Amino acid sequence: MKPPLRILHLEDNPADAELIQAILETEGIICDVTRVDTQADFFASIEHGGFDLILTDYTLPSFDGLSALKIALEKCPDVPFIFVSGTLGEEVAIEALKIGATDYILKQRLSRIVPSVHRALREAKERGERKRAEALLSEEKRLLEMIAKGNSLSMILDALCRLVEELSKGSLCSILLLDPDGNRLWHGAAPSLPKSYIDAIDGGFIGPAAGSCGTAAYRKEPVIVSDIAQDPLWADYRDLALPHGLRACWSTPVLASDGRLLGTFAIYSREPRSPTPQQQNIIEQITDLASIAIERKRAEEERQAHLWFLESMDQVNRAIQGTNDLEQMMSDVLDAVLAIFNCDRAWLVYPCDPEATSWKVPMEHVRPEFPGAFTLGLDLPVTPDIAKVFQTVRASSSPVRFGPASEHPLPAETAKLFSIESIIAMAVYPKADK
Secondary structure: OOOOEEEEEEOOOHHHHHHHHHHHHHOOOOEEEEEEOOHHHHHHHHHHOOOOEEEEOOEEOOEEHHHHHHHHHHHOOOOOEEEEEOOOOHHHHHHHHHHOOOEEEEHHHHHHHHHHHHHHHHHHHHHHHHHHHHHHHHHHHHHHHHHHOOOOHHHHHHHHHHHHHHHOOOOEEEEEEEOOOOOEEEEEEOOOOOHHHHHHHOOEEOOOOOHHHHHHHHHOOOEEEOOOOOOHHHOOOHHHHHHHOOOEEEEEEEEOOOOOEEEEEEEEEOOOOOOOHHHHHHHHHHHHHHHHHHHHHHHHHHHHHHHHHHHHHHHHHHHHHOOOOHHHHHHHHHHHHHHHHOOOEEEEEEOOOOOOOEEEEEEEEEOOOOOOOOOOOOOEEOOHHHHHHHHHHHOOOOOEEEOOOOOEOOOHHHHHHHOOOOEEEOOOOOOOOO
């Protein structure tokens, strides 16, 4: 069911106002009419806003229609303005149309009012859509310039959200980014959502019933939830959203040019509803822009990572080639590792063998503020935790991370025993054989 048409009616004759409303509703135009008859009340109503149409008589005891028109053009220029008067002469009517009135109806010919209202609303809708399209195009150009200039991703995503919130009044937008492991969504931008809600959903897992965003990411297709309170996709999450007045959420996956999932873009509403076709069009365009921005940032991060890798390898090569003394060479390599990874300490472990009964640290380098944890050369027992770490490292041909936000957890006993929170390790073999 369509919401009622919100009309501001400047009319000093209640009977005329009731007759006009009855004619409109007889033709299926359900109205919510606010009738005023003074300049003060008209101005206050305009300031409050929210009207779809303004009807006004031309002559009132203490006010006139042309003055009302000028106020409306200043305060709400996009709202159709129709004169409905019994005393509007032709010259005055022409002047009113030139100034900006939408139409004029003589009270003696009220049969014209319904088609006039339909036409006024249709034209206002077309003008609004055209203005939004022009604004969106202009903002798209600005955002593409931001991307090209290398502005931070957080700044660009924030600007995208604010653009949609400006074009779609009452909406609250969010962009979530997929983590490298591909199973969780992290905060990217949400300028108008409550911080406590942002924190509550940050790092949420994707899945078949993980709210709108987690489900959209899982399906890689849009998910429209028009009522969070009732939709089963929000069964485990509605208690996070409803206390903040969030009642609807429409989420669309952000995909890379090759179809990879990058994150999600979502619009929240404080009332249960579905997106309009115009909002769906905005969502598609903004999602494309978000994809460009995120891909550009990821490509830059990969380029920087590659440069870092090359520079790091150069440091290691210089350490290896700087001496023929093996002990000095490995000492220099550990110094390079401290600098490259900005870590607290680096050590050599021998043997990296899960079947061995003991292991030792023949060499360790630490930062001055972080004392060494091992007594060099001391035999340490290969506990089940240590054996598992050795097995994982030997099974990989590349460095392995252990600890928070890593693929492999750091065993609690190991972390406590050696006062470490995370490690990165790689097995080293002779050239001939493992």
